[in-house]
Amino acid sequence: xxxxxxxxxxxxxxxxxxxxxxxxxxxxxxxxxxxxxxxxxxxxxxxxxxxxxxxxxxxxxxxxxxxxxxxxxxxxxxxxxxxxxxxxxxxxxxxxxxxxxxxxxxxxxxxxxxxxxxxxxxxxxxxxxxxxxxxxxxxxxxxxxxxxxxxxxxxxxxxxxxxxxxxxxxxxxxxxxxxxxxxxxxxxxxxxxxxxxxxxxxxxxxxxxxxxxxxxxxxxxxxxxxxxxxxxxxxxxxxxxxxxxxxxxxxxxxxxxxx
Numbered sequence: 218x219x220x221x222x223x224x225x226x227x228x229x230x231x232x233x234x235x236x237x238x239x240x241x242x243x244x245x246x247x248x249x250x251x252x253x254x255x256x257x258x259x260x261x262x263x264x265x266x267x268x269x270x271x272x273x274x275x276x277x278x279x280x281x282x283x284x285x286x287x288x289x290x291x292x293x294x295x296x297x298x299x300x301x302x303x304x305x306x307x308x309x310x311x312x313x314x315x316x317x318x319x320x321x322x323x324x325x326x327x328x329x330x331x332x333x334x335x336x337x338x339x340x341x342x343x344x345x346x347x348x349x350x351x352x353x354x355x356x357x358x359x360x361x362x363x364x365x366x367x368x369x370x371x372x373x374x375x376x377x378x379x380x381x382x383x384x385x386x387x388x389x390x391x392x393x394x395x396x397x398x399x400x401x402x403x404x405x406x407x408x409x410x411x412x413x414x415x416x417x418x419x420x421x422x423x424x425x426x427x428x429x430x431x432x433x434x435x436x437x438x439x440x441x442x443x444x445x446x447x448x449x450x451x452x453x454x455x456x457x458x459x460x461x462x463x464x465x466x467x468x469x470x471x472x473x474x475x476x
Contacts, residue, residue, distance in 0.1 A: 221321060221325060224322060224325040225328065225329055227315075227325075228325050228326045228328075228329040228330075231303075231326075232299060232329060232330060232333065235298070235302060237298050237302070238295055238298050238299060238302075241291050241292075241294045241295040241298060242291070242295055242333065242334070242337045244291040245288045245289075245291035245292050245337060245341060245376065246288070246340065246341045246344070248284055248287040248288050248291060249284040249285050249287060249288030249341045249345050249376075250284065250341060250345050250348060251284065252283060252284025252287055253280075253281055253282055253283045253285070253345040253349050254284075254345070254348045254349060254352055255284075256280065256283035256284065257280050257281060257283065257349040257350075257352040257353050258352040260275075260353060260356065261352060261353050261354045261356060268441065270441040271440050271441045274436050274438050274439055274440060274441055274442075275436070275439075276434060276435050276436040276439035276440060277349070277350060277353050277356055277357050277358040277435075278346070278365055278368045278369070278433065278434070278435045279434055279435070279436070279439045279440060280349060280353060280356075280440075281345055281346045281348075281349025281350060281353070282342070282345055282346070282349070282372050282433050284345065285345070285372060285375075285376070285430075285433070288341060288376060289375075289376060289379045289404060289426065290401060290404065290405060292334060292338070292376050292379045292380040292383070293379060293380070293383045293397070293400050293401060293404060294383075295334060295380050295383075296330065296334070296380035296381065296382070296383025296384040296386075296387065297383050297384075297386075297387040297393050297396045297397055297400065298393060299330045299380075299384055299387075300326070300384050300387035300388050300393075300396075301387045301391075301392060301393030301394075301396060302393065304391045304393070305392075305393055319468075319471050320468060320472065323388065323468055323471055324468075326384075327381065327384050327464070330381075331377060331381050331384075334376065334377040334381065335373065335374065335376075335377035338372070338373035338374065338375070338377045338380075339370070339373030339374075340373075341372075341373065341376065342369050342370070342372035342373035342376070343369060343373070345372070346360070346369045346372075347360075358435075362435075363435070364435045364449075365435060367432070367449070368433050368434065368435050368449075371432030371433055371453065372432070372433045374432070374453070375429045375430060375432060375433065375453075375456070378425075378429060378460055379404075379425075379426070379429075381460050381463075381464070382459060382460045382463050383396070383400055384463075384467070385460065385462075385463025385464045385466065385467040386399070386400060386463055386467075388467035388470070388471055389463070389466050389467050389470050404426050408421060408424045408426050408427055411424075412424075412427055412443075418443065422443075422445050422446060422447075423455055425455070425456045425460070426456075427445075427452075428445075428452040428453070428455035428456045428459075429452060429453055429455070430452070431445050431447070431448070431449050431451075431452030431453070432449045432450070432452060432453045433449075434449060
């Protein structure tokens with residue numbers, strides 16, 4: 218029986234020695250911070266040209282996380298590659314032979330990857346926030362303002378949960394290409410389009426990314442967006458339910474089927 222510390226060490230070695238996973242985490246940081254900073258500079262320069270509704274509901278915190286759309290896609294790739302690389306290379310058979318306790322194997326892998334994703338997520342959220350506020354000029358806010366710290370911490374948590382959800386999906390599908398082919402269009406296109414469709418948005422509000430992203434808002438209807446039928450913490454709770462469902466599905470399928 219493989220010990221949990223040994224399995225954790227093994228999974229840490231796998232992740233840090235695969236260049237693609239390291240680069241995706243770096244990409245999540247760079248893309249989020251760079252795009253957020255650039256858009257904050259644009260907001261500051263063109264603030265008076267924004268529609269009246271957007272000016273009245275302007276949320277400097279949301280503006281500071283403008284690039285998180287790209288960052289979350291990098292986190293999706295990270296989560297998928299952490300799991301999918303073993304299936305595409307055939308190493309999954311070796312891994313399960315070395316660690317026959319499939320629950321120990323799966324949750325050790327997920328635990329190590331989640332800690333990394335959360336760490337990068339929080340570094341990214343704080344860096345994006347402080348850079349964005351510096352570029353927003355008179356429209357900025359401070360970390361000590363009401364609900365701002367919650368939003369900044371929540372942004373990092375959101376990025377980590379996106380990676381965790383992706384790991385669960387990739388474990389169920391056993392294919393990096395298939396997982397990315399579903400998750401990338403869903404988060405980047407489908408979810409964002411449906412939330413704008415009158416008859417579909419009532420359902421789209423409960424998608425994991427739409428619900429979880431509410432933790433980053435200080436102004437409920439920020440930038441003229443529709444107000445969700447729940448608060449920031451309730452939204453994060455909905456996202457957690459999606460994550461738990463994905464992990465349960467991953468565990469049950471991994472336990473039931475051959476590698």
